[in-house]
Amino acid sequence: MSLEITTTPSASPRSDEDVARVLEDPGFGTTFTDHMLQVTWTPDDGWHDARITAYGPLSLDPATAVLHYAQETFEGMKAYRHADGSVWTFRPEENAARMVRSSHRLALPVLEPDDFVRCVDALVEVDQRWVPDAAGEKSLYLRPFMFASEAFLGVRPSQHVTFMVIASPAGSYFKGGLTPLRLWLTEDYTRAGRGGMGAAKTGGNYASSLVAQQEAMAHGCDQVVFLDVAEGRYVEELGGMNMYFVYADGSIVTPETGTILEGITRSAIIDLAHKKGHKVEERRFGVDEWREGVASGEITEVFACGTAAVVTPVGTLQWDGGEVSGAATEEAGPLTKEIRQDLVDIQYGRADDGFGWMHRVL
The missing domain is CATH 3.30.470.10 (Aminotransferase class 4, branched-chain amino acid transferase, N-terminal domain)
Incomplete structure (x- = not known):
């Protein structure tokens, strides 16, 4: 009832x-x-x-x-x-x-x-x-x-x-424009493991990320990246956002769910990218693949997503002893900007909602 x-x-x-x-x-x-x-x-x-x-x-x-x-x-x-x-x-x-x-x-x-x-x-x-x-x-x-x-x-x-x-x-998440983030790779803290609460949206997950976020900020970074608890090799998510990696051939990879939050924006981006003709893989994604892919130019764009920011470009990954920066260190890459614009245009009614995502309240 x-x-x-x-x-x-x-x-x-x-x-x-x-x-x-x-x-x-x-x-x-x-x-x-x-x-x-x-x-x-x-x-x-x-x-x-x-x-x-x-x-x-x-x-x-x-x-x-x-x-x-x-x-x-x-x-x-x-x-x-x-x-x-x-x-x-x-x-x-x-x-x-x-x-x-x-x-x-x-x-x-x-x-x-x-x-x-x-x-x-x-x-x-x-x-x-x-x-x-x-x-x-x-x-x-x-x-x-x-x-x-x-x-x-x-x-x-x-x-x-x-x-x-x-x-x-x-207000807008970006006061000074769409500036790429600088991310810190934590090797001391993990967010969730198999059978844990990583896929649940509960405050404890965010509380556990705060000390790692402090670590990131102490190193001059904006956000923290967590790796899997089992092997410490695979990218999971940021403290409050899911991640995407764009390859030179137009294909896109996003870390698979199971131990990470199943983001509402994350799944919308998968649908948008498919509609644009991009192949999207949801799979385990190693941090070495990130480092090597950006260094070689095979990975051309990295971005994160969430309700507050919608889509946020990523410029640099930093860790204890090194860092790697892609092409988009000063501004968002073209596909990052395109997907973000497509999404906010649907949300604000400036584009046709062919997915049936919007729910009218008034």
């Missing part, structure tokens, strides 16, 4: 003038809309009490399970305003399906995909004035998340779970 969502409007929403000022330069993840959505789960009642209320702090018992055992999942997605004023999200059913997979891995109850999409739509509709115009690739970032909210210190799946959606206007 579908959730019934009630709405209690905020008694003190931001003024239209305040919202307009925020949307001029929204940044990322610092300002939040007037409302939030919350749903409760218990074994006896299932998902119930779905409600939109004023955005505000949560009251949590110090024994709340998520604080001790990290039983939680989340998603990241965006709402886009098109030129005609309509508002759309990008492949929300895929985010919903991934949260189902993550919930299984974290022993959390499953929120049905239709209810997930309805919850996201409902919050966007209530806070629609916070969806920026498309100029400058602005959007409304949406953060659905689920956590163990039972006050209990025993190690078992929580018997009280909360699902929420919050929203924050976001």
Whole structure:
């Protein structure tokens, strides 16, 4: 049975003038809309009490399970305003399906995909004035998340779970243009192994990447690259993005899933590249293949992808004792730029959505 969502409007929403000022330069993840959505789960009642209320702090018992055992999942997605004023999200059913997979891995109850999409739509509709115009690739970032909210210190799946959606206007990821990243190859830290949580979108995966990210920044790099845990030879992903390697013959390789996050943008790029006539392989990809391919010119472009940045060019790979730089160290390569443009044009309604990716909210 579908959730019934009630709405209690905020008694003190931001003024239209305040919202307009925020949307001029929204940044990322610092300002939040007037409302939030919350749903409760218990074994006896299932998902119930779905409600939109004023955005505000949560009251949590110090024994709340998520604080001790990290039983939680989340998603990241965006709402886009098109030129005609309509508002759309990008492949929300895929985010919903991934949260189902993550919930299984974290022993959390499953929120049905239709209810997930309805919850996201409902919050966007209530806070629609916070969806920026498309100029400058602005959007409304949406953060659905689920956590163990039972006050209990025993190690078992929580018997009280909360699902929420919050929203924050976001500006372009690239303030100074599409500048290639400098990546640090960590040889001390790994992100996930077989049977682990690498394919789940859960906060612990991101927490475990932070020390490696600090290591990268200490070496003057922007992001960290993780290798597989078994052999320490195969490229997996960045701290929060999937990777692609473009060869001189036009073929593309991306690391296979299993121990990495199944990115929504990642799969869209595979479809886009296929449509453009490129062969795309999902396989194990060795770091030596990366080094040697870039050095020889066989690999002509490297890029990463994710919800926030969409597509990000990669210029240099650095490790303890060396580095290798490809042709695209000052600007993105031609295919990187082309795929990125194709994708954002679909998201903002400037190009035909032949894939059926866009979901109209308003």
